[in-house]
Amino acid sequence: MRPCSLPESAAGQACGGNLHSVPTPKPANESREYEARHLLVLEGLEAVRKRPAMYIGSTDTRGLMHCLWEIIDNAVDEALGGFGTRIDVTLAKDGSISVLDRARGIPVDIEPRTGLSGVEVVFTKLHAGGKFGGGSYNATGGLHGVGSSVVNALSSRLDVEVDRNGATWAMSFRRGEPGTYDGPGPRAKFTPGSGLRKVGRVGKGVTGTRVTYWPDRQIFLPDAQLSLADLQARARQTSFLVPGLAISVTDARTAEVTEETFLHEGGITEFVDYLATDEPVTDVLRLQGQDRFTETVPMLDDDGHMTPTDVDRDLDVDIAVRWGNGYDHHVQSFVNIIATPKGGTHVAGFERALTRSFTSALEGTRLLKAGEEVVKDDVLEGMTAVVTVRLAEPQFEGQTKEVLGTPAVSRLVTRIVDRELTAFLTSSKAAVKAQARQVMEKVVGASRARVAARQHREAQRRKNALESSSLPPKLADCRSTDVDRTELFIVEGDSAMGTAKLARNSEFQALLPIRGKILNVQKASIGDMLKNAECAAIIQVIGAGSGRTFEVEAARYGKIIFMADADSDGAHIRTLLLTLMFRYMRPMVQAGRVFSAVPPLHRFELTNPRKGQDKYIYTYSDAEYQRKAAELTKKGWGFKEPQRYKGLGEMDASQLAETTMDPRHRTLRRVTVDDGLLAETTFEMLMGNDVGPRKEFIVDGAYALDEAAIDA
Structure with missing residues (x-):
């Protein structure tokens, strides 16, 4: 068989078989060709536009905000050096961002090595600036000298104005290239050209810098947006760190212009007070x-060598x-x-x-x-x-x-x-x-x-199927281990506990009785709390630790339900239990896994119910009772003297199950936390050691109380 000598495009078909599906390798000399002409040299700010994430981290919202931080930090560095006490940041409707300061102003004279003005050097040369130990700054946020030039490279337009030497100097750039525009905005006609322009006069001693730029949407992702909340948080933070520096943030992107100024003379002492959410010790x-x-550090010597110095x-x-x-x-x-x-x-x-x-x-x-x-x-x-x-x-x-x-x-x-x-x-x-x-x-x-929690976890790990449980003997546990289904009822009193045992579904409902009112843990120390039998039993049964060591994923039950009488004592017990949960097992509350059962207050028994009609009707408040009594009377339905429940123990098992425990019929109130700081303050006011605020709260509430509503 002679070899096939046809061109590649026809060789497979002419020679038969499946040769047409096999790629033909390139000649060795072509695949190995790698000469100097293949190298790509990125001039000036091209490297920034080619690999922006190397300089600002990303091209999403985080990178967009980082560009703004670079410009703001330049102004803050001036304030740190003792120059300027105010910075104005404006987000404009046309998409531009402006940062104004009244510091020394960027140098406008000629830098001798490049022959360019100081402004052009700062905005077009990487690793150029006054932060390399030249004596202009002692300690700065800027370090690498790339902030301004990187922002310039990643902007479709950047304008800078400097007040210095009795004049206003201006310069504009398009994607890092200097030149002039014939109108406002990045779409105006641009003419390339280097040079700083003198555009006005200012009073003697007036100095400062104004930078306005439009982020380049060719670089940043379409969904990258400036975050006003992040900007305000950064401005507030900086005002704490530089006492006496006022930072104004104006959002003019919508018809409703907002402006907020941040100034904190107390420095980081005020900052800590702002950050802290708990009561001080x-x-x-x-x-x-x-x-x-x-x-x-390695430094360049006169011979051009890097010498450790x-x-x-x-x-x-x-x-x-x-x-x-x-x-x-x-x-x-x-x-x-x-x-x-x-x-x-x-x-x-x-x-x-x-x-x-x-x-x-x-x-x-x-x-x-x-x-x-x-x-x-x-x-x-x-x-x-x-x-x-x-x-x-x-x-x-x-x-x-x-x-x-x-x-x-x-x-x-x-x-x-x-x-x-x-x-x-x-x-x-x-x-x-x-x-x-x-x-x-x-x-x-x-x-x-910490030691007690560790010992408890180790004890739990050591347990096996042959060992007896260390849980409290009064716990009536459920059979299921599916946390998504299981419920723990914390029940007030032994009498209600007996009825609840008969009323529960033992497959997924566990019961833990408590004796009266537990310790007010808002007033007590952590040691006293751990010594309290009721508190210790609740923590032990839930099985997820307490305080800082609490792990919500380790909780043995999906729901924690407080079940107490529908009276003032029951309300107090629920409050004490909730104080324990909020103070030592807060993640359970935040996860929405803490509930309060809602037992009925009254029961109507119909004397002659119709077919398919419930013989018993329950109401859960006095107002509902009045409405239901009026409704039954109006319809002519006879009923016996309504029963008023004084406690959970007065209900039999079927009634308790139907009204309070059966998931198909019961009502639960979920305990949630919308504002952690407000909740912390409220607990301290109502349950803490300071009597004054609590008394004031009670007195104020007394004036708003309808005396006719008092059940006396």
Whole structure:
């Protein structure tokens, strides 16, 4: 057989078989060809437009907001340096964003190496600016010198005006290229051309910068939108971090223009008060200090070689912290006012110092028993803190600056915080000593609760099918283990418990009786709560821990239902149970898994019911009772003297099942939390130790009460 010599397009058909389906490899010399002409060199800001996510993280809403942060942070850096006390941010209807400050203004003179004005250098050259140790800034949020130029590259149009040297200077750009427009907006005719224009005069000493830009929709995703809420939150945060700096945010994108100005003279002390949601155990403490460290950095020498050079750095540490009676902790950290949501060496040093300080201070007291110890989580419980450090040229991980990486910061922050916090915990001043004692007691309580919770979990794990359950003997458990179906009724009193046992569906309904009114845990300490038999039994039966260690996924029941009498004592019992749930098992409430049963108040028995008509009719309030009595009388239906239930124990099993426990007929009230802070405040007012606000609430409510409605 001779080889086929036809062209590739015909070879398969002429030679037969399935040769036409097999791709023919390219010649070896063609596939390996790789010369300098194949290299793509991205000039100027082309690299930014080609790979925007490298510079702003993403091209969605987060990246769009990051561009705005870059421009705002430039103005904030000026304020940090002592120049300017106001920044105005405006979101305009035409899609533009403007940031105005009254600081020194971007330099307008010629930069000697490039021959360009300072404005053009800042907005067109990557890694150009005054934040590389040239003496213009000591500590800044900007680091890499790419913020303004990146925003310019990713804008369909950017206008900058600078007030300086008695004049207003202006320059415009289209996607990073300098030039001029013949009208407003990014669609106006553009003529390329470099150069700064003098467009007006200003008074002597008037300086500042105005940047207006239109994000380029060729770059950002169609659904990327500016978030007013995020902008306001960032402005508020910055006003806390730079006391005396006013930041105005105006949203003019709709017909209804909104404007809000953020100014906080109290600094991060006010910030902690704003962030904290629980009742305070201590005042806000300020832990402040300065130190110096030596950092080895590569620097370019006169011969063009990178030489490791030791550089002295100054570090300023300012931390505001307070403890409250809650369980969650909230720490926000910043480096040169730039948020570091993922922490870094400054947060690591702070947390290390917390444990060290409390361990040392507790050794000199009798609060901690032999064998007990505190760990970081114990100290963090109920703590709200704002950690700020300032230093020149910090090492961040990436342009988005979410993690501080400068190694020496951890050691210095630990030293400063340990010194300042130890002074607070061991102070001999009466007022300070009382607060220190309270917070140390809270930490020790958290330690014991952690150990108790761990022991309980370990005991649960050790149980097997041959071991007896450690659950309270008075619990009448259900057979099902399907959490989506199971229900735990917390029942008031043994008499109601007996009836409820007969009325329940034992497949999925469990019963736990309580004796009267449980402990008011809003007033009691965590230790007293754990010692209380009723509270301990409820926590044990639910089986998910308590406080900070509570794990809602571990709960043994899908619904927790309070079942108490429909009177004032029953209402008080429900309130006490709800206080326990909200304070120590809050995720159950937030998940909508806590309910209150609604037992009836009255029962009508019809003397001659019609076929298919219920013999018994139940009403659940006095108003409903009056309406039902009038309705039955009007229709001429006879009924016996209505029965009024004084408690759950007066119903027989069938009545209790039909009205209160059977899912097909009962009514449940779900307990929800719309506003956590408001709920926390309300519980403290109604159930806490401070009598004054509770008395005022009761007196105010008394005037609104209809005396005729009192059942006396």
